[in-house]
Amino acid sequence: MREEFAYGRVSTESQNLDIQVDRFKLLGIKEENIFVDKDSSKNDDRKELQKLLSKLRKGDKVVFYDLTRLGRNLRYLLTLVDTFYEIGVDFQDLSNPFINTESTRTSEGELIFLIFGALGQYFRKSSNEKVKAGLEAARRRGKKGGRPSGPSERLKEVAPHVVVMHKNPDTSIKDIMKAFGISQGSVYKCFSIEKYDYKKQHKNVGNKNAAYKY
Structure with a gap:
């Protein structure tokens, strides 16, 4: 029997998963089939994602809020999609409906997938570089990173x-x-x-x- 699963992720403990989870529930996905991680997408050993992958069977379907929630490392995204193909699982990006199992089998769909995956990876690296550059500039001026000391x-x-x-x-x-x-x-x-x-x-x-x- 075909089962529908959902995967959500936020990068830090302070971020909220409610928007993603609410969207999954609106689609009628059972709560026990919703898997969420609070972890950086650069970590390939995300516990809940691994649990989800272990439950997938041929004919099942996986939805995710958008491609960056699934992962922002292009190489890992390609590995996941290959895994979906091997198992015989359908997948759907809820924010970008044109990223799905059928579209990625075409040359145009595969190109779109690669572009979105590469953009996610680029923005993550660019953001990290800007943060590092900002901290380094602050250190050169004798300032320390983090929250300002003293009462708000x-x-x-x-x-x-x-x-x-x-x-x-x-x-x-x-x-x-x-x-x-x-x-x-x-x-x-x-x-x-x-x-x-x-x-x-x-x-x-x-x-x-x-x-x-x-």
């Missing part, structure tokens, strides 16, 4: 209001977190920004509303 501008902005709110004996840390949409650690950072001695102001009663010391 938003925390500096809300810090006075956080302190005012905390001075209310009926207000808890959780109340402040909810009001400003910040973490517990950020609340204490706000106290530090304002040089506010919160320990003298309130008793520490865990998660319960704080009360003034008398």
Whole structure:
């Protein structure tokens, strides 16, 4: 019996897979047949992709959000397509409908596939080179890469209001977190920004509303 499978991928933990997964579900693909990786496409040993490949049988179909999600290394893309052909599996790029099993069997379709695969590889390498060049330029100027140190501008902005709110004996840390949409650690950072001695102001009663010391 023919089964339909889907493969999705994002490069980092911070990126969201929801758009890809929602698209797969709209096509009626069963949840257990959806495989997703949070990993760089340059890694050929992606765990979920390998699981998917092990389940494929002749006559099955694989869909992916776009070719760059399947991989941005042209050589590996060609290897995957050869694998699909060998097993007898159909495939479909949802973002570029003209990239599919039938089209890639024609000379024009194969050319389009190669162009898109080569472009994905080019943009990945180009992006990496620009990042490296930017970091090197920053190092030459005595700057270090990564997030800037110190509190964010938003925390500096809300810090006075956080302190005012905390001075209310009926207000808890959780109340402040909810009001400003910040973490517990950020609340204490706000106290530090304002040089506010919160320990003298309130008793520490865990998660319960704080009360003034008398």
